[in-house]
Amino acid sequence: MASPDHLFGLRNSFYIGAYHAAITSSQSVPAHALSPDELVERDAILYRSYIAIGSHQESAVSRLRELLSDAAIGSNPILRLMAGTIFMHERDYAEALKHTHSGGNMELLALNVQIYLQMHRADHAEKQLRVMQQLDEDHTLTQLASAWVDLVMGGSKVQEAHLIFQDLSEKYPPTCTILNGKALCSMHMGNFEDAEGLLLESLNKDAKDAETLANLTVCSLNLGKPATRYLNQLKLVNPEHTLVKRMSSAADSFDRACQAMA
Template identity: 60%
Template structure:
Protein backbone atom coordinates (compact mmCIF):
# COMPACT_ATOMS: atom_id res chain seq x y z
CA UNK A 1 0.00 0.00 0.00
CA UNK A 2 1.38 3.44 -0.95
CA UNK A 3 2.23 5.72 1.96
CA UNK A 4 0.33 9.03 2.02
CA UNK A 5 2.19 12.03 0.59
CA UNK A 6 1.90 14.47 3.51
CA UNK A 7 3.69 17.23 1.57
CA UNK A 8 1.60 17.10 -1.61
CA UNK A 9 -0.39 20.31 -0.92
CA UNK A 10 2.69 22.21 0.29
CA UNK A 11 4.69 21.19 -2.78
CA UNK A 12 1.82 22.09 -5.09
CA UNK A 13 1.46 25.56 -3.54
CA UNK A 14 5.17 26.14 -4.07
CA UNK A 15 5.18 24.92 -7.69
CA UNK A 16 2.20 27.14 -8.60
CA UNK A 17 3.63 30.26 -6.95
CA UNK A 18 1.31 30.33 -3.91
CA UNK A 19 4.29 31.04 -1.67
CA UNK A 20 2.49 32.62 1.28
CA UNK A 21 -0.01 29.76 1.29
CA UNK A 22 2.89 27.29 1.31
CA UNK A 23 4.36 29.05 4.37
CA UNK A 24 1.00 29.44 6.16
CA UNK A 25 0.06 25.77 5.70
CA UNK A 26 3.44 24.22 6.46
CA UNK A 27 2.57 22.87 9.91
CA UNK A 28 2.09 19.31 8.63
CA UNK A 29 1.85 16.45 11.13
CA UNK A 30 3.39 12.93 11.10
CA UNK A 31 6.43 13.81 9.01
CA UNK A 32 9.50 11.59 8.80
CA UNK A 33 12.97 13.11 9.27
CA UNK A 34 13.41 13.23 5.49
CA UNK A 35 10.01 14.89 5.04
CA UNK A 36 10.82 17.48 7.71
CA UNK A 37 13.94 18.51 5.78
CA UNK A 38 11.96 18.73 2.52
CA UNK A 39 9.22 20.72 4.28
CA UNK A 40 11.76 23.21 5.65
CA UNK A 41 13.43 23.52 2.23
CA UNK A 42 10.08 24.33 0.59
CA UNK A 43 9.20 26.89 3.29
CA UNK A 44 12.58 28.65 3.03
CA UNK A 45 12.45 28.57 -0.78
CA UNK A 46 8.99 30.19 -0.53
CA UNK A 47 10.51 32.96 1.59
CA UNK A 48 13.25 33.37 -1.05
CA UNK A 49 10.58 33.63 -3.77
CA UNK A 50 8.94 36.40 -1.72
CA UNK A 51 12.28 38.24 -1.50
CA UNK A 52 12.89 37.53 2.22
CA UNK A 53 16.52 36.54 1.65
CA UNK A 54 17.83 37.80 4.99
CA UNK A 55 15.31 35.76 6.99
CA UNK A 56 16.58 32.58 5.31
CA UNK A 57 20.23 33.58 5.77
CA UNK A 58 19.64 34.32 9.47
CA UNK A 59 17.64 31.19 10.29
CA UNK A 60 19.71 28.47 8.58
CA UNK A 61 22.90 27.89 10.58
CA UNK A 62 25.91 25.69 9.85
CA UNK A 63 24.51 22.74 11.85
CA UNK A 64 21.64 22.24 9.38
CA UNK A 65 21.69 19.38 6.81
CA UNK A 66 23.05 19.82 3.27
CA UNK A 67 19.70 20.54 1.51
CA UNK A 68 19.04 23.50 3.84
CA UNK A 69 22.62 24.74 3.48
CA UNK A 70 22.08 24.68 -0.30
CA UNK A 71 18.89 26.74 0.07
CA UNK A 72 20.84 29.26 2.18
CA UNK A 73 23.41 29.52 -0.64
CA UNK A 74 20.59 30.42 -3.04
CA UNK A 75 19.39 33.14 -0.64
CA UNK A 76 22.94 34.51 -0.36
CA UNK A 77 23.36 34.52 -4.15
CA UNK A 78 20.08 36.37 -4.73
CA UNK A 79 20.56 38.83 -1.84
CA UNK A 80 22.85 41.12 -3.83
CA UNK A 81 25.70 41.31 -6.37
CA UNK A 82 28.24 41.71 -3.55
CA UNK A 83 27.63 38.07 -2.50
CA UNK A 84 27.63 36.41 -5.92
CA UNK A 85 31.34 35.64 -6.27
CA UNK A 86 31.81 34.10 -2.81
CA UNK A 87 28.54 32.15 -3.15
CA UNK A 88 29.53 30.64 -6.50
CA UNK A 89 32.96 29.78 -5.07
CA UNK A 90 31.34 27.96 -2.10
CA UNK A 91 28.91 26.25 -4.45
CA UNK A 92 31.71 24.88 -6.66
CA UNK A 93 33.54 23.66 -3.55
CA UNK A 94 30.48 21.78 -2.29
CA UNK A 95 29.72 20.27 -5.70
CA UNK A 96 33.24 18.83 -5.86
CA UNK A 97 32.83 17.19 -2.42
CA UNK A 98 32.13 13.48 -3.02
CA UNK A 99 30.08 13.23 0.20
CA UNK A 100 27.48 15.89 -0.68
CA UNK A 101 28.07 16.88 -4.33
CA UNK A 102 25.28 14.65 -5.64
CA UNK A 103 22.59 15.89 -3.22
CA UNK A 104 19.47 16.65 -5.36
CA UNK A 105 18.71 19.98 -3.63
CA UNK A 106 22.33 21.13 -3.98
CA UNK A 107 22.23 20.19 -7.69
CA UNK A 108 18.90 22.02 -8.08
CA UNK A 109 20.36 25.16 -6.47
CA UNK A 110 23.48 24.85 -8.67
CA UNK A 111 21.31 24.61 -11.78
CA UNK A 112 19.25 27.61 -10.68
CA UNK A 113 22.30 29.77 -9.90
CA UNK A 114 24.17 28.90 -13.11
CA UNK A 115 20.99 29.49 -15.11
CA UNK A 116 20.83 32.99 -13.53
CA UNK A 117 24.47 33.41 -14.60
CA UNK A 118 23.42 32.35 -18.13
CA UNK A 119 26.06 29.58 -17.94
CA UNK A 120 23.70 26.94 -19.24
CA UNK A 121 26.32 24.26 -19.94
CA UNK A 122 27.56 24.50 -16.35
CA UNK A 123 23.97 24.33 -15.09
CA UNK A 124 23.31 21.16 -17.08
CA UNK A 125 26.44 19.49 -15.67
CA UNK A 126 24.64 19.34 -12.34
CA UNK A 127 21.00 18.90 -13.40
CA UNK A 128 21.12 16.74 -16.51
CA UNK A 129 21.15 13.36 -14.72
CA UNK A 130 17.78 14.28 -13.19
CA UNK A 131 16.63 12.21 -10.24
CA UNK A 132 13.69 14.38 -9.13
CA UNK A 133 10.77 15.98 -10.95
CA UNK A 134 12.12 19.42 -10.05
CA UNK A 135 15.47 18.65 -11.69
CA UNK A 136 13.71 17.44 -14.86
CA UNK A 137 11.54 20.59 -14.88
CA UNK A 138 14.64 22.76 -14.44
CA UNK A 139 16.25 20.95 -17.38
CA UNK A 140 13.23 21.88 -19.50
CA UNK A 141 13.69 25.55 -18.50
CA UNK A 142 17.44 25.48 -19.22
CA UNK A 143 16.97 23.90 -22.66
CA UNK A 144 14.29 26.47 -23.52
CA UNK A 145 16.71 29.27 -22.49
CA UNK A 146 19.21 27.68 -24.91
CA UNK A 147 16.50 27.66 -27.64
CA UNK A 148 16.71 23.86 -27.75
CA UNK A 149 13.05 22.90 -27.66
CA UNK A 150 14.01 19.46 -29.06
CA UNK A 151 15.98 18.64 -25.90
CA UNK A 152 13.29 20.22 -23.72
CA UNK A 153 10.76 17.90 -25.36
CA UNK A 154 12.89 14.85 -24.49
CA UNK A 155 12.94 15.95 -20.84
CA UNK A 156 9.18 16.48 -20.89
CA UNK A 157 8.69 12.93 -22.23
CA UNK A 158 10.71 11.57 -19.29
CA UNK A 159 8.47 13.55 -16.90
CA UNK A 160 5.32 12.26 -18.64
CA UNK A 161 6.55 8.68 -18.25
CA UNK A 162 7.10 9.25 -14.51
CA UNK A 163 3.81 11.09 -13.83
CA UNK A 164 1.80 12.67 -16.64
CA UNK A 165 -0.56 14.47 -14.23
CA UNK A 166 2.14 15.94 -11.98
CA UNK A 167 1.88 19.73 -11.62
CA UNK A 168 5.47 20.17 -12.82
CA UNK A 169 4.84 17.94 -15.87
CA UNK A 170 1.84 20.10 -16.78
CA UNK A 171 3.83 23.31 -16.23
CA UNK A 172 6.77 22.03 -18.30
CA UNK A 173 4.31 21.08 -21.05
CA UNK A 174 2.87 24.62 -21.02
CA UNK A 175 6.37 26.21 -21.12
CA UNK A 176 7.34 24.04 -24.09
CA UNK A 177 4.07 24.80 -25.93
CA UNK A 178 4.66 28.55 -25.43
CA UNK A 179 8.21 28.22 -26.78
CA UNK A 180 7.12 26.22 -29.85
CA UNK A 181 4.23 28.62 -30.55
CA UNK A 182 1.67 28.30 -33.33
CA UNK A 183 -1.17 25.88 -32.59
CA UNK A 184 0.61 24.84 -29.37
CA UNK A 185 -0.34 28.18 -27.73
CA UNK A 186 -3.94 27.01 -27.41
CA UNK A 187 -2.76 23.82 -25.65
CA UNK A 188 -0.70 25.91 -23.21
CA UNK A 189 -3.73 28.11 -22.59
CA UNK A 190 -5.85 25.06 -21.69
CA UNK A 191 -3.25 23.96 -19.13
CA UNK A 192 -3.28 27.36 -17.37
CA UNK A 193 -7.11 27.44 -17.55
CA UNK A 194 -7.19 24.02 -15.90
CA UNK A 195 -4.87 25.25 -13.12
CA UNK A 196 -7.05 28.31 -12.48
CA UNK A 197 -10.14 26.08 -12.19
CA UNK A 198 -8.51 23.64 -9.77
CA UNK A 199 -6.46 26.04 -7.63
CA UNK A 200 -6.61 29.67 -6.44
CA UNK A 201 -5.11 31.95 -9.09
CA UNK A 202 -1.51 32.92 -8.42
CA UNK A 203 0.79 35.37 -10.20
CA UNK A 204 2.40 32.42 -11.99
CA UNK A 205 -0.94 31.10 -13.33
CA UNK A 206 -2.18 34.58 -14.29
CA UNK A 207 1.09 35.39 -16.09
CA UNK A 208 0.82 32.09 -17.95
CA UNK A 209 -2.72 32.95 -19.07
CA UNK A 210 -1.60 36.47 -20.02
CA UNK A 211 1.33 35.29 -22.14
CA UNK A 212 -0.97 32.84 -23.96
CA UNK A 213 -3.46 35.68 -24.59
CA UNK A 214 -0.70 37.95 -25.93
CA UNK A 215 0.49 35.21 -28.29
CA UNK A 216 -3.10 34.94 -29.56
CA UNK A 217 -3.34 38.73 -30.02
CA UNK A 218 -5.81 39.15 -27.14
CA UNK A 219 -3.99 42.00 -25.41
CA UNK A 220 -6.96 43.37 -23.45
CA UNK A 221 -7.55 39.94 -21.87
CA UNK A 222 -3.84 39.73 -21.15
CA UNK A 223 -3.87 43.14 -19.47
CA UNK A 224 -6.77 42.06 -17.20
CA UNK A 225 -4.90 38.92 -16.12
CA UNK A 226 -1.74 40.96 -15.46
CA UNK A 227 -3.52 43.66 -13.45
CA UNK A 228 -5.05 40.87 -11.34
CA UNK A 229 -1.53 39.45 -10.85
CA UNK A 230 -0.23 42.93 -9.94
CA UNK A 231 -2.87 43.15 -7.19
CA UNK A 232 -1.43 39.96 -5.70
CA UNK A 233 2.20 41.15 -5.86
CA UNK A 234 2.99 44.71 -6.97
CA UNK A 235 6.72 43.94 -7.31
CA UNK A 236 6.62 40.69 -9.26
CA UNK A 237 9.23 40.94 -12.03
CA UNK A 238 7.43 38.86 -14.65
CA UNK A 239 4.12 40.66 -14.12
CA UNK A 240 5.78 44.06 -14.56
CA UNK A 241 7.78 42.91 -17.61
CA UNK A 242 4.69 41.43 -19.25
CA UNK A 243 2.67 44.59 -18.48
CA UNK A 244 5.34 46.69 -20.23
CA UNK A 245 5.05 44.53 -23.37
CA UNK A 246 1.25 44.38 -23.18
CA UNK A 247 0.92 48.17 -22.71
CA UNK A 248 3.12 48.83 -25.76
CA UNK A 249 0.85 46.62 -27.90
CA UNK A 250 -2.24 48.42 -26.57
CA UNK A 251 -0.67 51.84 -27.20
CA UNK A 252 -0.78 52.66 -23.50
CA UNK A 253 2.01 54.28 -21.43
CA UNK A 254 4.35 51.73 -19.85
CA UNK A 255 6.82 54.05 -18.09
CA UNK A 256 5.40 53.46 -14.60
CA UNK A 257 5.76 49.69 -14.91
CA UNK A 258 9.28 50.14 -16.27
CA UNK A 259 10.19 52.42 -13.34
CA UNK A 260 8.85 49.82 -10.89
CA UNK A 261 10.80 47.05 -12.63
CA UNK A 262 14.02 49.10 -12.57
CA UNK A 263 13.58 49.83 -8.85
CA UNK A 264 12.58 46.32 -7.77
CA UNK A 265 14.64 44.22 -10.22
CA UNK A 266 17.55 46.23 -11.67
CA UNK A 267 19.15 42.98 -12.94
CA UNK A 268 16.08 41.89 -14.94
CA UNK A 269 16.80 41.01 -18.58
CA UNK A 270 14.27 43.54 -19.90
CA UNK A 271 15.84 46.35 -17.82
CA UNK A 272 19.30 45.43 -19.14
CA UNK A 273 18.07 45.28 -22.74
CA UNK A 274 16.34 48.66 -22.48
CA UNK A 275 19.43 50.22 -20.83
CA UNK A 276 21.66 48.86 -23.62
CA UNK A 277 19.25 50.16 -26.30
CA UNK A 278 19.17 53.60 -24.61
CA UNK A 279 22.99 53.72 -24.45
CA UNK A 280 23.27 52.72 -28.12
CA UNK A 281 20.72 55.37 -29.08
CA UNK A 282 22.58 58.07 -27.10
CA UNK A 283 25.86 57.08 -28.77
CA UNK A 284 24.21 57.23 -32.21
CA UNK A 285 22.78 60.70 -31.43
CA UNK A 286 26.23 61.95 -30.38
CA UNK A 287 27.83 60.76 -33.62
CA UNK A 288 25.42 62.88 -35.71
CA UNK A 289 25.20 65.85 -33.32
Protein backbone atom coordinates in the same frame (compact mmCIF):
# COMPACT_ATOMS: atom_id res chain seq x y z
CA MET B 1 0.71 1.06 4.81
CA ALA B 2 2.58 3.97 3.23
CA SER B 3 3.45 6.83 5.55
CA PRO B 4 1.58 10.12 4.94
CA ASP B 5 3.22 12.67 2.65
CA HIS B 6 3.39 15.71 4.93
CA LEU B 7 4.87 17.89 2.19
CA PHE B 8 2.41 17.16 -0.64
CA GLY B 9 0.43 20.39 -0.25
CA LEU B 10 3.60 22.42 0.29
CA ARG B 11 5.15 21.09 -2.92
CA ASN B 12 2.03 21.75 -4.97
CA SER B 13 1.81 25.33 -3.68
CA PHE B 14 5.36 25.85 -4.89
CA TYR B 15 4.66 24.23 -8.27
CA ILE B 16 1.73 26.51 -9.13
CA GLY B 17 3.50 29.66 -7.93
CA ALA B 18 1.66 30.11 -4.62
CA TYR B 19 4.97 31.09 -3.05
CA HIS B 20 3.60 33.10 -0.13
CA ALA B 21 1.36 30.17 0.78
CA ALA B 22 4.36 27.85 0.52
CA ILE B 23 6.38 30.07 2.86
CA THR B 24 3.56 30.13 5.40
CA SER B 25 2.92 26.39 5.10
CA SER B 26 6.59 25.48 5.42
CA GLN B 27 6.78 27.32 8.71
CA SER B 28 3.67 25.57 10.06
CA VAL B 29 4.65 21.98 9.20
CA PRO B 30 5.62 20.37 12.55
CA ALA B 31 9.28 19.36 12.52
CA HIS B 32 8.68 16.33 14.76
CA ALA B 33 6.46 14.77 12.07
CA LEU B 34 9.17 14.93 9.40
CA SER B 35 12.10 12.67 8.62
CA PRO B 36 15.59 14.21 8.26
CA ASP B 37 15.24 14.19 4.45
CA GLU B 38 11.78 15.81 4.67
CA LEU B 39 13.16 18.52 6.95
CA VAL B 40 15.79 19.37 4.33
CA GLU B 41 13.16 19.34 1.58
CA ARG B 42 10.84 21.59 3.60
CA ASP B 43 13.63 24.12 4.13
CA ALA B 44 14.62 23.89 0.46
CA ILE B 45 11.08 24.77 -0.63
CA LEU B 46 11.03 27.67 1.85
CA TYR B 47 14.24 29.24 0.51
CA ARG B 48 13.38 28.51 -3.13
CA SER B 49 10.08 30.32 -2.55
CA TYR B 50 11.92 33.38 -1.27
CA ILE B 51 14.12 33.31 -4.36
CA ALA B 52 11.07 32.99 -6.61
CA ILE B 53 9.32 36.05 -5.16
CA GLY B 54 12.53 38.09 -5.17
CA SER B 55 12.46 38.56 -1.39
CA HIS B 56 15.67 38.13 0.64
CA GLN B 57 17.13 36.36 -2.41
CA GLU B 58 20.77 36.49 -1.41
CA SER B 59 19.98 35.36 2.14
CA ALA B 60 17.92 32.49 0.74
CA VAL B 61 20.75 31.46 -1.60
CA SER B 62 23.16 31.58 1.33
CA ARG B 63 20.90 29.34 3.39
CA LEU B 64 20.67 26.84 0.53
CA ARG B 65 24.46 26.84 0.32
CA GLU B 66 24.62 26.15 4.07
CA LEU B 67 22.27 23.21 3.70
CA LEU B 68 24.43 21.85 0.89
CA SER B 69 27.64 22.28 2.89
CA ASP B 70 26.34 19.91 5.56
CA ALA B 71 26.30 16.91 3.23
CA ALA B 72 27.75 15.56 0.01
CA ILE B 73 25.36 16.22 -2.88
CA GLY B 74 26.01 12.89 -4.60
CA SER B 75 22.84 11.40 -6.04
CA ASN B 76 20.48 12.95 -3.47
CA PRO B 77 17.71 14.52 -5.62
CA ILE B 78 16.80 17.17 -3.01
CA LEU B 79 20.39 18.38 -2.73
CA ARG B 80 20.88 18.30 -6.50
CA LEU B 81 17.71 20.36 -6.88
CA MET B 82 19.03 22.95 -4.43
CA ALA B 83 22.37 23.14 -6.25
CA GLY B 84 20.58 23.52 -9.58
CA THR B 85 18.39 26.28 -8.17
CA ILE B 86 21.42 28.21 -6.91
CA PHE B 87 23.28 28.09 -10.22
CA MET B 88 20.17 28.82 -12.25
CA HIS B 89 19.55 31.88 -10.07
CA GLU B 90 23.11 32.95 -10.87
CA ARG B 91 22.50 32.20 -14.58
CA ASP B 92 25.32 29.66 -14.60
CA TYR B 93 23.31 27.16 -16.59
CA ALA B 94 26.17 24.83 -17.43
CA GLU B 95 26.99 24.40 -13.74
CA ALA B 96 23.30 23.95 -12.89
CA LEU B 97 22.99 21.14 -15.43
CA LYS B 98 25.95 19.31 -13.89
CA HIS B 99 23.69 18.67 -10.91
CA THR B 100 20.30 18.29 -12.61
CA HIS B 101 20.82 16.82 -16.10
CA SER B 102 20.51 13.16 -15.06
CA GLY B 103 17.04 13.78 -13.61
CA GLY B 104 15.83 11.57 -10.80
CA ASN B 105 12.43 13.05 -10.00
CA MET B 106 9.79 15.30 -11.55
CA GLU B 107 11.19 18.49 -10.01
CA LEU B 108 14.65 17.90 -11.44
CA LEU B 109 13.18 17.19 -14.87
CA ALA B 110 11.03 20.34 -14.69
CA LEU B 111 14.06 22.40 -13.66
CA ASN B 112 15.93 20.95 -16.64
CA VAL B 113 13.11 22.13 -18.92
CA GLN B 114 13.39 25.64 -17.47
CA ILE B 115 17.18 25.70 -17.80
CA TYR B 116 17.15 24.53 -21.41
CA LEU B 117 14.48 27.08 -22.33
CA GLN B 118 16.60 29.81 -20.72
CA MET B 119 19.48 28.56 -22.89
CA HIS B 120 17.23 28.73 -25.99
CA ARG B 121 17.52 24.96 -26.43
CA ALA B 122 13.88 24.03 -26.90
CA ASP B 123 14.97 20.74 -28.49
CA HIS B 124 16.58 19.57 -25.24
CA ALA B 125 13.64 20.94 -23.23
CA GLU B 126 11.27 18.80 -25.33
CA LYS B 127 13.32 15.67 -24.60
CA GLN B 128 13.06 16.32 -20.85
CA LEU B 129 9.32 16.95 -21.23
CA ARG B 130 8.84 13.61 -22.98
CA VAL B 131 10.46 11.84 -20.04
CA MET B 132 8.09 13.66 -17.67
CA GLN B 133 5.09 12.66 -19.79
CA GLN B 134 6.17 9.02 -19.70
CA LEU B 135 6.48 9.13 -15.91
CA ASP B 136 3.24 11.00 -15.13
CA GLU B 137 1.40 12.90 -17.85
CA ASP B 138 -1.12 14.38 -15.39
CA HIS B 139 1.42 15.66 -12.85
CA THR B 140 1.15 19.41 -12.19
CA LEU B 141 4.78 19.90 -13.19
CA THR B 142 4.30 17.97 -16.43
CA GLN B 143 1.36 20.21 -17.32
CA LEU B 144 3.34 23.36 -16.53
CA ALA B 145 6.39 22.15 -18.45
CA SER B 146 4.17 21.33 -21.44
CA ALA B 147 2.78 24.86 -21.39
CA TRP B 148 6.26 26.42 -21.13
CA VAL B 149 7.51 24.45 -24.12
CA ASP B 150 4.33 25.12 -26.14
CA LEU B 151 4.72 28.86 -25.59
CA VAL B 152 8.29 28.80 -26.84
CA MET B 153 7.33 26.69 -29.87
CA GLY B 154 4.61 29.21 -30.77
CA GLY B 155 2.08 28.88 -33.57
CA SER B 156 -0.78 26.47 -32.89
CA LYS B 157 1.04 25.30 -29.75
CA VAL B 158 0.07 28.56 -28.01
CA GLN B 159 -3.57 27.49 -27.97
CA GLU B 160 -2.55 24.21 -26.32
CA ALA B 161 -0.61 26.15 -23.68
CA HIS B 162 -3.65 28.35 -23.09
CA LEU B 163 -5.85 25.29 -22.50
CA ILE B 164 -3.34 23.99 -19.94
CA PHE B 165 -3.26 27.26 -18.00
CA GLN B 166 -7.05 27.47 -18.19
CA ASP B 167 -7.31 23.98 -16.74
CA LEU B 168 -4.86 24.85 -13.95
CA SER B 169 -6.80 28.02 -13.14
CA GLU B 170 -9.94 25.90 -12.67
CA LYS B 171 -8.14 23.42 -10.40
CA TYR B 172 -6.18 25.86 -8.25
CA PRO B 173 -6.40 29.45 -6.96
CA PRO B 174 -5.27 31.94 -9.63
CA THR B 175 -1.61 32.55 -8.74
CA CYS B 176 0.72 35.01 -10.47
CA THR B 177 2.33 32.06 -12.28
CA ILE B 178 -0.98 30.86 -13.72
CA LEU B 179 -2.27 34.35 -14.53
CA ASN B 180 0.98 35.29 -16.26
CA GLY B 181 0.86 32.05 -18.23
CA LYS B 182 -2.64 32.82 -19.48
CA ALA B 183 -1.62 36.42 -20.22
CA LEU B 184 1.40 35.33 -22.25
CA CYS B 185 -0.83 33.07 -24.33
CA SER B 186 -3.22 35.97 -24.96
CA MET B 187 -0.32 38.23 -25.95
CA HIS B 188 1.02 35.61 -28.37
CA MET B 189 -2.46 35.45 -29.92
CA GLY B 190 -2.63 39.25 -30.18
CA ASN B 191 -5.29 39.66 -27.46
CA PHE B 192 -3.46 42.36 -25.50
CA GLU B 193 -6.56 43.74 -23.78
CA ASP B 194 -7.38 40.31 -22.34
CA ALA B 195 -3.74 39.94 -21.31
CA GLU B 196 -3.80 43.32 -19.58
CA GLY B 197 -6.81 42.30 -17.49
CA LEU B 198 -5.12 39.09 -16.38
CA LEU B 199 -1.89 40.92 -15.54
CA LEU B 200 -3.67 43.59 -13.51
CA GLU B 201 -5.36 40.79 -11.57
CA SER B 202 -1.91 39.32 -10.96
CA LEU B 203 -0.55 42.70 -9.88
CA ASN B 204 -3.35 42.97 -7.31
CA LYS B 205 -2.17 39.68 -5.85
CA ASP B 206 1.48 40.69 -5.69
CA ALA B 207 2.52 44.24 -6.57
CA LYS B 208 6.18 43.19 -6.57
CA ASP B 209 5.97 40.20 -8.91
CA ALA B 210 8.73 40.81 -11.44
CA GLU B 211 7.23 38.76 -14.28
CA THR B 212 3.88 40.53 -13.95
CA LEU B 213 5.58 43.93 -14.12
CA ALA B 214 7.69 42.87 -17.11
CA ASN B 215 4.69 41.50 -18.99
CA LEU B 216 2.62 44.59 -18.16
CA THR B 217 5.40 46.76 -19.58
CA VAL B 218 5.34 44.85 -22.86
CA CYS B 219 1.54 44.65 -22.93
CA SER B 220 1.15 48.40 -22.32
CA LEU B 221 3.58 49.22 -25.12
CA ASN B 222 1.60 47.04 -27.53
CA LEU B 223 -1.63 48.77 -26.47
CA GLY B 224 -0.06 52.20 -26.95
CA LYS B 225 -0.34 52.97 -23.25
CA PRO B 226 2.30 54.46 -20.92
CA ALA B 227 4.56 51.73 -19.60
CA THR B 228 7.01 53.81 -17.55
CA ARG B 229 5.27 53.10 -14.25
CA TYR B 230 5.59 49.33 -14.61
CA LEU B 231 9.16 49.51 -15.92
CA ASN B 232 10.26 51.73 -13.04
CA GLN B 233 8.66 49.34 -10.55
CA LEU B 234 10.43 46.44 -12.23
CA LYS B 235 13.77 48.25 -11.93
CA LEU B 236 13.19 48.58 -8.19
CA VAL B 237 11.99 45.01 -7.69
CA ASN B 238 14.51 43.26 -9.95
CA PRO B 239 17.15 45.53 -11.53
CA GLU B 240 18.83 42.47 -13.10
CA HIS B 241 15.69 41.38 -14.97
CA THR B 242 16.27 40.59 -18.65
CA LEU B 243 13.73 43.20 -19.81
CA VAL B 244 15.40 45.93 -17.74
CA LYS B 245 18.78 45.10 -19.23
CA ARG B 246 17.42 44.95 -22.79
CA MET B 247 15.60 48.27 -22.53
CA SER B 248 18.60 49.90 -20.90
CA SER B 249 20.83 48.60 -23.69
CA ALA B 250 18.38 49.85 -26.34
CA ALA B 251 18.26 53.30 -24.68
CA ASP B 252 22.06 53.46 -24.61
CA SER B 253 22.25 52.50 -28.29
CA PHE B 254 19.69 55.17 -29.17
CA ASP B 255 21.63 57.83 -27.23
CA ARG B 256 24.88 56.89 -28.98
CA ALA B 257 23.17 57.06 -32.37
CA CYS B 258 21.77 60.51 -31.55
CA GLN B 259 25.19 61.75 -30.44
CA ALA B 260 26.80 60.41 -33.62
CA MET B 261 24.29 62.31 -35.75
CA ALA B 262 24.55 65.57 -33.76
